[in-house]
C-alpha cells in the first residue's frame with residue numbers, strides 16, 4: 446500500500462486515516478463461541494471468589510443474600526449470554542446515574558451536562574461532600590451522588606415530580622427493552638437514612654447547582670436508586686450504549702448516537718469512583734457500579750456486559766462482579782485502549 450505524502454493531500458485524494466490502516470494488523474477477530482466460553486469461565490472463576498461485604502448503611506441492602514451472582518453479556522446483534530442469577534431484581538443504586546445522565550443529554554444536550562454539572566473525576570468516594578467543596582461549588586460529574594442529584598433536578602418537565610419520574614423510568618425501559626420496578630422496601634429504607642444526601646442537596650442548592658425543587662430532586666434520586674433491575678436488563682442497557690444508542694434487542698434507536706461517547710467517557714473517568722483509574726488500567730473496560738452489587742460495562746462498538754453480586758469492596762464496587770468482568774476481558778484480550786477493530790464472527 447502506498448501512502449500519500451502529507452503535502453500532496455488535497456480534497457480530491459484525501460482519505461480519512463481509517464482507510465489507510467492495514468486491516469490485517471489492526472483487526473481482532475473473535476467468535477461468538479469464544480465470547481460464550483470466556484463468559485462461562487469468568488463466571489466459574491468469580492463464583493469461587495470470596496471477600497467484600499453487603500452495603501450496610503442502607504438496611505435493606507444489608508439483608509440481601511450475599512451468594513447471589515449473575516453475569517450477562519449482550520452483543521450488538523442481540524445475542525444474549527447469561528450465567529447465574531441474571532433474572533433476580535436487585536437495587537440499581539448508582540448504576541441509575543448512567544441512564545439519568547443520558548436522559549438529560551437527550552432532553553437538553555451533552556453540553557448542558559458539562560456546563561451545569563461537569564465531567565471531571567472526583568477521585569473521592571461517591572458520597573463525598575469534600576469533593577463539592579474542593580471543586581469550588583461544582584458537582585463534578587453526574588456519576589457521583591452530588592452530580593446525580595443535580596441531574597435529577599435537570600430532568601424535564603421542571604416542577605412536575607410525576608412527569609419527571611415517568612421520564613426517568615421510561616428512559617430506563619427504552620435502554621433495557623423492559624421496565625424496571627420500584628422496590629418499595631428499599632425506597633423506604635433509603636429515604637429514612639439518606640441524611641448525607643440531604644446535606645449534599647442543600648449544599649448544592651447553596652451553590653445554585655440544583656435546578657428544581659431540592660427536596661423533589663433528592664426524592665427522585667433516592668427513588669431511582671431504589672429501582673429493581675436484573676443483571677440481564679443491565680446487560681442490554683450496556684449493549685445499547687456500546688451500540689451507539691441502538692437497543693440490540695428491541696431494534697429501537699433510543700438516542701442520538703453522539704451521546705454514547707459522552708456517557709462512556711463519564712463511565713470511564715469516574716464509574717468506580719476513587720478506583721476508576723486502577724480499574725480501567727487493569728480491565729480495559731469502562732464500567733459503572735452500584736452499592737446494590739450491580740456493575741455495567743461498556744466496550745464501544747463491541748459488547749455490553751453486566752454482573753451482579755452483593756458483597757462490595759471498600760469503594761462500594763462488587764467484588765465478584767469486578768472479578769468476573771476482569772477475567773472475561775483478559776481471556777479475550779479486549780480493551781478500549783487497544784486500538785483494534787474488533788470483529789465478532
Ligand code: GLN
Pocket residue numbers: 537538539540571572590635642667670734735736737761
Ligand atoms: N443510593 C446510594 C447512595 O446515594 C447509591 C450509592 C452507590 O450505589 N454508590 O448512597
